[in-house]
Amino acid sequence: MARKLYPLGMQTFELVRKEDRVYIDKTKYVYNMTHADSKCIFLSRPRRFGKSLLVSTLKSYFEGKKDLFRGLAIERLENDWEQYPVIHFSLAGGKHQDEEQLNRFLDYILKENENNFGIKSEAKDANVRLANLITTAYKQTGRQVVVLIDEYDAPLLDVVHTDEQLDKMRCIMRNFFSPLKDCDPYLRFVFLTGITKFSQLSIFSELNNINNISMDEEYAGVCGITEDELYSEMSEDIDSLASKLELTREKTIEELKYNYDGYHFTWPSQDIFNPYSLLNCFSKQKIDSYWFTSGTPTYLIEMMRKFKVLPSTVGNIYAKQSSFDAPTENITSITPLLYQSGYITIKDYDEQLRLYKLDIPNKEISVGLYDSMLPNYVTTEIDEGKVVIARMSAFINSGDIDGALSLLQTFLATVPYCDNTLYEGHFQQMLYIIFALLTDYRILVEQRTAKGRTDITLETHDHVFIMELKFDKTADEALAQIDEKRYADAFALSGKKVVKVGIAFNVKDERNITEWVIR
Structure with a gap:
């Protein structure tokens, strides 16, 4: 029996399922999120950790594409499979832009969604068009609307080290998101992902009902590949890699953990593997650096320079949650950006002192991070x-x-x-x-x-x-x-x-x- 292909570079759930590629089942989290008390949810995870695939999975779920979920956990949980109008924005294309370019980009992604509903808008302002898009989709279908926003912070990260430019870009994005509060009666579910956490006041105006699940124990494994998932769903992949490397299964697992494991987004949490590195390792049959070499974020290097970060101070630190999970525009140290970007992670928690121990997750990150600092x-x-x-x-x-x-x-x-x-x-x-x-x-x-x-x-x-x-x-x-x-x-x-x-x-x-x- 030929092995399944890995979904390298694929972020569309429907394609992954139709092409029968390897898919680590995250649909129990989809069910839990969409049946929770809050209908407006935010999730922060590092880049290439599966956020976009999760957003795409939610899209297929709300579009009622039941056949795509055959054999997955949600098939046993969901009975109704109702169909909703879905508005889907990815702001990943809004990187490295000035104000004029960002406004043109917002015009482009709005037009894409308007075309899906046959809407021709004469309004020029992005917030007016988003409000019109939501209300029209509601009137057309008679169903509440689902809004999925992937990488909401992408336009902001590259200017995070320049206060003046950040303020301008933040105003544009705050204006764009502003209708989400007033359109509440027409909304079934709102889901936003990003790397960093800007405060609700600075980006989402008066939208004060966002439920941030980023550090909720229930959703610790929503992105990435947990240790249990590795053993249960990728056991044959481990054996294949062990054979190629001429190592025992135990030694191969040890190498995988040493290089790609060690992430914890809450405490307690089982170990989380970097999915991008792990899948590339299985595909190429080689232990190597994949995540870090796929791109060093400019914003992180610039902010490390801004805060004059010393290499020896990056890991092995203790902090209160408010110190490393702080809103990006209010940070007074590099720690929150390092944590939210995946360069340090939670390693322990002192219950009595309420202190988290933060450190570099694994060898791949350690080598990559110091390698990027060497030119200084x-x-x-x-x-x-x-x-x-x-x-x-x-x-x-x-x-x-x-x-x-x-x-x-x-x-x-x-x-x-x-x-x-x-x-x-x-x-x-x-x-x-x-x-x-x-x-x-x-x-x-x-x-x-x-x-x-x-x-x-x-x-x-x-x-x-x-x-x-x-x-x-x-x-x-x-x-x-x-x-x-x-x-x-x-x-x-x-x-x-x-x-x-x-x-x-x-x-x-x-x-x-x-x-x-x-x-």
């Missing part, structure tokens, strides 16, 4: 730097930290620096990124121990390298601090060989590692 520290030699980092991995894997540092020293001698980088923190963060990009290792900066904080701790399969950096001092002084503060005691029970490394770095003249001592 190593500019013109970026490609050579990536080669050096790969070669350093081979040395460290064999326990040869001396060989790795020799290679790094040679490379850094070729790197030009700007005048504004003549401070210790810049070089510490540069070294952090370089070590963080090494394959398969756990890297920590300023890890707390009983006696203080280590500069860099690099943990491999069988070694723990404790590194202390001294700027414009000696390597012996660095090593002495490791002993004095007894940093190694924290790893006495690890079962791994502990290696102390004192590193001297000259900031003023050579701007390079000058010496190191290993014990």
Whole structure:
């Protein structure tokens, strides 16, 4: 029996079902959402996590296309299969636009929906046309209208770092969405998706009845592929990949989890796999980076620069929910954008303190994120730097930290620096990124121990390298601090060989590692 094709790049539920492609059944969530107390729902999830396919599934459901749902969970739940007029907008095409272009784009998507109902509108204002579209569709069919809006925030994200431009674009979108409140009697269901969460006041005016389900435990698995779904619906895919990689099934699952798993959008939550990466991995029969290489969002890099984000501060942080789930226009740190965009996720929750632990989900995100930050520290030699980092991995894997540092020293001698980088923190963060990009290792900066904080701790399969950096001092002084503060005691029970490394770095003249001592 030939395997089913994967729906790579497909976001239309009807096509996926008609072509009998792999579909992870999310229809129980569709039933629950459409039979809930609230008829206006918002869902935030990272890009390429299946939001558009979910919107398309809702469209087919409300259009009463029962045959498409044969064999799925909703077939056992739904008895009525009523048909409603559906207005469907995707704002994904509204990226990278100025005000005039955005208004033309709104005109285009309104016209598409008007044509579906045979409406010819002479109104020029987008809000008037949307109100007319909803009321006319209601009068034509005698049924309440369903409005599905995918990627509502797409026109706003690329200007989120520029306050003046953001205000202008936000006004356009607020005007566009404004009829949703007054048209409430004519609406059966409204569903909006996006990556970020702008406040209702700034985008949806007085529409105060939106139910944000993004962190509801009931909908933790609505997008993405849960661990249970992987085992129950993709078991043969795991075996096929294991055969190709010449690994056991258990080791293959371990590799999949290490690279693509680890997302939690609430707590408690079972593990969620990145669907885009997982399906591409099964299709290409290769463990590789897929999600991150499909596009690094410009808005995120710009905002990281705006907030002067240090690489070592991205993960392993604690926060109240209000700190990482804040409305985008009110953020005072990069944390909410990193969380909502999928670059950090919930890893734990302290019930007593009501604190969430946030960290990078998996290896794919870790490597991709630090790789995108590397040009801020190593500019013109970026490609050579990536080669050096790969070669350093081979040395460290064999326990040869001396060989790795020799290679790094040679490379850094070729790197030009700007005048504004003549401070210790810049070089510490540069070294952090370089070590963080090494394959398969756990890297920590300023890890707390009983006696203080280590500069860099690099943990491999069988070694723990404790590194202390001294700027414009000696390597012996660095090593002495490791002993004095007894940093190694924290790893006495690890079962791994502990290696102390004192590193001297000259900031003023050579701007390079000058010496190191290993014990």
